[in-house]
Amino acid sequence: MPRQVVVERSFGGQRWVETVACDALTMALAQRFGVPEVVGRLLAGRGIGLDDAERFLAPRLRDWLVDPSHLLDLDQAAAHLADAVQRRERLGIISDYDVDGASSAALFQCWAKVVDVATSLRIPARLTDGYGPSPALFEALRSAGCRTVLVLDSGTTAFEALAYARDRGLDVIVVDHHQAEAALPAALAVINPNRQDQTSPCTHLAAVGVTFLLLVGVNRELRRRGHFEAGGEPDLLRLLDLVALGTVADVVPLVGLNRAFVCQGLQVAGDVARPGIAALMTAARLDPPLNARHIGFGLGPRLNAAGRLADATLAVELLTTDDPVRAEHVARQLDALNAERREVEQNVADQALRQLEAQAAAGRRVGLAVGEHWHPGVLGIVAGRLAERFHRPVLVAGGVDDAYVGSARAPLGFDLGAALRKTLAAGLARKAGGHARAGGFTVARAGLAAFHAAMEAEATAPDLAELRLDATLAPGGCSARLVEAVACLEPYGEGHPTPRFRITDARLVQARIVGGRHVKLGLRGSDGTSLGAVAFRSVDTPLGDALLGRVGETVQLAGKLQIDRYGGQGRAEILVDDAAPWP
Incomplete structure (x- = not known):
């Protein structure tokens, strides 16, 4: 998609580049789908044509789901797991300590509970075990009576650990999405769309998405064997909230199958009302219904805090418990860990910033x-x-x-x-x-x-960073009604970011520091329209200094629009990413 430079150098030291969408396609999209012109422009600017727009705006899993059998080793793994289910064997799980790993483990455990198979879970401790499976983790699962172990969201390059597991008589199934080497570790199966010998349309999936495909395959194999003739087949669609959680939190591209996972998963979250997700939303002071932003900025950091500072099994327990009281207790623990994480992070960031400032000055x-x-x-x-x-x-x-x-x-x-x-x-x-x-x-x-x-x-040598913009608006065009119209493009994430607008000809009538680190702005357009804005974490940065020092001047802003509901007003507000002089 062509782009044009609209600002050579901003207050924040960036070059602004705006997408140039086709005007004819913009209007055709707006007319066919009954959306405002700016929504048509956003769709056109992201390469979405008339034939693609319906599947994009209302993605359905059945339109995007591929045959799991195209993944190498998946059928072999599905048959092996079907054997284990029918023999009622205990299955071992080793998952990563991030949200993708935790949601993958929770997804598998929820499925296993329905088919009445016991599981044992081990997650490496970040401080003592490091990343990925280890001989000690395999030995612990072997001692617990597991003969089959699934390694979720890691394992593709764990050659030594998987060789140990093989020598100890364990059958290991790796379910991963990370880049692979030409050689693969010793395992019963390595299911990974990013294997070098694999051709797949699913290279963008998180591990939880690959785990979902494996379970589709296992259900199919058990169904073929007549295992569900008396009922009891797990309804995988009811578990899509876990797939959405891991997909958004792992910051994989929200396109194609991932977009369908997330859209349907968010709907399921409202229907299923999983106690752990509800409790964590309460702890994070988030109002339902669940959305992708809640996951990215509220739930994800709290679930990750368990693996960063404590025991990642807390996150899995929260996602699998049926007990609202226990869920509330664990959610409060995770919220406290996240507060501790922020404090630790800020301390390290302050020290690191001083070192980087000196190095940047030295070139x-x-x-x-x-x-x-x-x-x-x-x-x-x-x-x-x-x-x-x-x-x-x-x-x-x-x-x-x-x-x-x-x-x-x-x-x-x-x-x-x-x-x-x-x-x-x-x-x-x-x-x-x-x-x-x-x-x-x-x-x-x-x-x-x-x-x-x-x-x-x-x-x-570092060049000016490019800040990509989707469209230009005047302050008078920034309305709550527009924000609500643009919401049809959600969910946003990697590969489909929240639209960023260029707001032109805005007089800066107020700028003040709030919360010690943020700059709150009052703006007025040439038509007299008033508009609020906030530049988060901008104090003591070139952007923050420029905004605080230019009250009374006319500027242009780059940022995202949201509705400010403080005081029940429901007015549009700009989340400022950058600013520059106007004109």
């Missing part, structure tokens, strides 16, 4: 912040925020014994995973890898400088 192309006793559970969050602020790759690490263990994040345009793998191949890191924009590493203390230099060699 370093890759930021590196290190500290003793920094909690590994918050390093990725801090790295992500600093990469966004400084528009360059950022490494954040904490000292652990004789090494630094850390997380890395990068903006668009830099292949972080490839750069990290090069350091591993060169012997500069003990562990290193990841995706294009996120990764992790372990480096000997004595080798940190060489590792940093190697990462810098892969990076070019």
